[in-house]
Amino acid sequence: MMKPAQVVKALAALAQPTRLAIYRLLVARGPEGMAAGQVAEKLKVSPATLSFHFKTLSHAGLLDSRQDGRFVYYAANFTVMNGMVGYLTENCCGGNPAACKPGK
Amino acid sequence: MMKPAQVVKALAALAQPTRLAIYRLLVARGPEGMAAGQVAEKLKVSPATLSFHFKTLSHAGLLDSRQDGRFVYYAANFTVMNGMVGYLTENCCGGNPAACKPGK
DNA sequence: CTGACATTTTAATAATTGTTTAACAATGGA
DNA sequence: TCCATTGTTAAACAATTATTAAAATGTCAG
Numbered sequence: 001m002m003k004p005a006q007v008v009k010a011l012a013a014l015a016q017p018t019r020l021a022i023y024r025l026l027v028a029r030g031p032e033g034m035a036a037g038q039v040a041e042k043l044k045v046s047p048a049t050l051s052f053h054f055k056t057l058s059h060a061g062l063l064d065s066r067q068d069g070r071f072v073y074y075a076a077n078f079t080v081m082n083g084m085v086g087y088l089t090e091n092c093c094g095g096n097p098a099a100c101k102p103g104k
Numbered sequence: 105m106m107k108p109a110q111v112v113k114a115l116a117a118l119a120q121p122t123r124l125a126i127y128r129l130l131v132a133r134g135p136e137g138m139a140a141g142q143v144a145e146k147l148k149v150s151p152a153t154l155s156f157h158f159k160t161l162s163h164a165g166l167l168d169s170r171q172d173g174r175f176v177y178y179a180a181n182f183t184v185m186n187g188m189v190g191y192l193t194e195n196c197c198g199g200n201p202a203a204c205k206p207g208k
Numbered sequence: 209c210t211g212a213c214a215t216t217t218t219a220a221t222a223a224t225t226g227t228t229t230a231a232c233a234a235t236g237g238a
Numbered sequence: 239t240c241c242a243t244t245g246t247t248a249a250a251c252a253a254t255t256a257t258t259a260a261a262a263t264g265t266c267a268g
Contacts, residue, residue: 048217048260049256052217070213070214072216082197120225151246152229152230152245154245155247173236176244
């Protein structure tokens, strides 16, 4: 079970429109991820601002990054998202996890 | 499907240790809810601070409240939580909702 | 090596957030 | 009514956050 402090950190990381959009975009992109510049162009965010948000998401454990030449590729890491959804489902769904289960 | 703006609002509401604790406590308490003062005592939060957090959670649609005599009872409302978990599961789990499904 | 490109960092700033204290309703019992 | 109780609101403040512009870092092509 994830610790509340880590859950709070992950929630805070996603609780911002640009960062939620970044995460969604990278999830859709898959494991290969996407270069920072492409994300910036797609979401129309300045490089500096984007870098700031990447840092927040990465620090929360929601993103992985790898350098490829001059590019830095970011990709969604599902581990924390998984833990977060699990935490919410177990602790925040009235002792009845089914109430918040997807695909009902 | 919940709108991203509402998801962000709900995430932000829960992205704070005291508020996450409040929500968990009220979820555990069930539909009857709990008087503000009891929550304050249980979580050792000052009434004014608690009222501030109640407002944030209520405004995000995560809590309901009813007045009973001098007391105000707050209770978890699962609708938004449900929508939020659904949104995350559908949009943030790699097109593979099962990856974030609870009870794996 | 030099220059252009991709990204991060720093510094400055405005806006938002969380807490405290004190004052303000509202309710119900004596 | 008077008063104690319950909870909210208002004002002030420190701390955090998001954005911008500028400088710095790192990488490769020529």
